[in-house]
Amino acid sequence: PPVPDSAIRGPVLTFTGDPFASSVEETMRYESDAIVAFGDGVITHFGPAEQIQSQLPETVNVRNFGADALITAGFLDSHVHFPQTPMIAAFGEQLLDWLNRYTFPTERKYADKAFAASVAKVFLNECLKNGITTSCVYCTVFPQSVDALFEEAERLGMRMAAGKVLMNRNAPHDLLDTTQSGYDDSKALINKWHNRGRLMYAITPRFAPTSTADQLDSAGALWDEFPDCYMQTHVSENMDEVAWVKELFPDRKGYLDVYDHSKLCRPRAVFGHGIHLTEDELSCMHHTGSAISHCPTSNFFLGSGYLDVYRAKDPKRPVRVGIGTDLGAGTSFSILATLNEAYKAAQLNGKALTAGHAFYVATRGTAHAMYIDDKVGSIAPGMEADLVVLNMKSTPLIDYRMQFADSIHEALFVQMTLGDDRAIQATYIAGKLQYQQASI
Numbered sequence: 001p002p003v004p005d006s007a008i009r010g011p012v013l014t015f016t017g018d019p020f021a022s023s024v025e026e027t028m029r030y031e032s033d034a035i036v037a038f039g040d041g042v043i044t045h046f047g048p049a050e051q052i053q054s055q056l057p058e059t060v061n062v063r064n065f066g067a068d069a070l071i072t073a074g075f076l077d078s079h080v081h082f083p084q085t086p087m088i089a090a091f092g093e094q095l096l097d098w099l100n101r102y103t104f105p106t107e108r109k110y111a112d113k114a115f116a117a118s119v120a121k122v123f124l125n126e127c128l129k130n131g132i133t134t135s136c137v138y139c140t141v142f143p144q145s146v147d148a149l150f151e152e153a154e155r156l157g158m159r160m161a162a163g164k165v166l167m168n169r170n171a172p173h174d175l176l177d178t179t180q181s182g183y184d185d186s187k188a189l190i191n192k193w194h195n196r197g198r199l200m201y202a203i204t205p206r207f208a209p210t211s212t213a214d215q216l217d218s219a220g221a222l223w224d225e226f227p228d229c230y231m232q233t234h235v236s237e238n239m240d241e242v243a244w245v246k247e248l249f250p251d252r253k254g255y256l257d258v259y260d261h262s263k264l265c266r267p268r269a270v271f272g273h274g275i276h277l278t279e280d281e282l283s284c285m286h287h288t289g290s291a292i293s294h295c296p297t298s299n300f301f302l303g304s305g306y307l308d309v310y311r312a313k314d315p316k317r318p319v320r321v322g323i324g325t326d327l328g329a330g331t332s333f334s335i336l337a338t339l340n341e342a343y344k345a346a347q348l349n350g351k352a353l354t355a356g357h358a359f360y361v362a363t364r365g366t367a368h369a370m371y372i373d374d375k376v377g378s379i380a381p382g383m384e385a386d387l388v389v390l391n392m393k394s395t396p397l398i399d400y401r402m403q404f405a406d407s408i409h410e411a412l413f414v415q416m417t418l419g420d421d422r423a424i425q426a427t428y429i430a431g432k433l434q435y436q437q438a439s440i
C-alpha cells in the first residue's frame with residue numbers, strides 16, 4: 001500500500017453513503033479536528049487528529065489549516081462547456097435563441113487550437129480556484145478543442161471527462177460534422193485519451209435537435225465499442241426544446257426515448273437538466289442507470305425552469321443526480337453558489353434542500369452519478385487525494401454570521417448560501433497542492 005508523504009489537518013466533512021436513500025444523520029461524517037494523510041496520489045489515513053498523528057512516519061509534515069477551515073473531498077461538476085468561458089453572462093434570450101445568438105458564434109473560434117489552449121488554461125484554473133477537481137466537459141465540434149482541454153488537464157493531473165461535440169444539423173454549416181466524420185474523430189480521440197492517466201472520454205452528441213437519428217445511432221454504436229466511456233448530452237431543459245424534439249422525432253414516445261432508442265441510456269450516461277422529464281422518463285433513467293446533471297444557475301439564467309431533485313431521487317426509483325455549473329449558460333464556477341441556487345430550485349418545488357443533502361450532491365453524489373464514487377468524492381483510505389480546504393470565514397459578513405452558527409449543518413448552510421470562490425483556501429489534486437488563495 002502507498003506510504004504517506006504529506007498530510008493536512010483541520011475539521012473534515014465527508015459522506016459514507018447517500019442521504020437521499022437514508023438520512024443525513026446516517027451518512028454524513030464530521031470530525032472537528034482530523035488528519036488526512038496521502039501519498040502516491042491516494043489517501044492513506046483519515047481520522048481524529050490525535051489518533052492519526054501517532055500512526056504517521058515522523059518524516060510526514062502535517063499542515064494544520066486550523067479550526068476555521070473545512071476539509072472536504074474536491075467538488076465535482078457533471079456538466080460544463082469549457083468553450084463558453086469567454087461568453088459567460090451573455091444577456092437575454094432563452095435556450096434556442098441563446099444558442100444561435102451567442103453560443104455558436106463563440107464555438108466557431110475553437111477551430112484554432114491555440115485559442116482553445118488559451119481558454120482551457122483559464123477554464124481549468126477557474127475550476128481549481130473553486131475547488132472543482134473533476135468535471136464532465138463539453139468541448140466543441142473541433143477535435144483540437146478536446147486535445148487542448150485534455151493536454152492542460154493532464155498537466156494538472158486532474159480526473160476529467162470530456163468529448164468532442166457531435167452535431168450534424170440545425171447549426172451553422174461550419175460547425176457541423178457528419179455522422180461518419182463525427183464517429184471517426186470521436187474514435188480517434190478515445191484511442192488517444194480515454195483512460196490515459198486520469199482522463200476519461202465522453203461521447204458527446206450535443207442534443208437531439210442537432211443530431212440526426214443516424215448520428216445518435218452511430219454514437220450508440222461507438223459506445224458499444226468502448227463501453228466504459230461516458231456519454232453526455234442535454235434533455236428536457238426548455239419547453240420549446242421539448243416541443244421541437246417532438247416535431248423532429250414524431251415516432252418516439254418522448255424526448256428521452258429518442259436517446260433510449262439509440263441505446264444512449266445506460267450507466268455513465270450524463271443528461272444535462274432533465275427538468276421537464278415525465279414520471280415514465282424518470283423511471284427509464286432509473287432502470288437504465290442514467291444520471292441527471294442538475295444545473296440550477298443555468299436553469300434560472302435561461303428561464304428554463306427548476307428541477308425537483310427530491311422527486312428525481314425518490315427512493316422508490318432513485319435517479320442518480322449530480323450537480324453541474326453548465327457554464328456559460330450557468331453563471332458561476334462556484335459550486336457553493338450553485339448549491340445556493342439548487343436550494344432555491346428546491347424551494348420552488350415546495351421542498352427545502354438541507355446542507356447535508358447539498359454537500360453530498362456536490363461531492364460523493366456527483367461521483368456516484370458519474371460511477372467514480374469508488375475513486376473520488378469522499379475521504380477515506382484508498383480514495384484519490386483530491387481535496388479542497390474551505391475557509392469558513394471568507395468574508396467579513398460570513399465571519400460575523402458564523403459566530404451565531406451553532407451546528408455544522410447551520411455552518412454549511414451559511415457557506416452554500418453566502419460563499420463563493422473566496423471560500424476556497426486550497427485545492428489538492430492527487431495529493432498535490434495545485435491552488436492556494438494568494439492572501440492566505
Ligand code: GUN
Binds near residue numbers: 099103206234298
Ligand atoms: N442545449 C444544447 N446545447 C446547449 C448548451 O450549450 N447549453 C445549454 N444550457 N443547453 C444546451
Ligand code: ZN
Binds near residue numbers: 272
Ligand atoms: Zn449544457
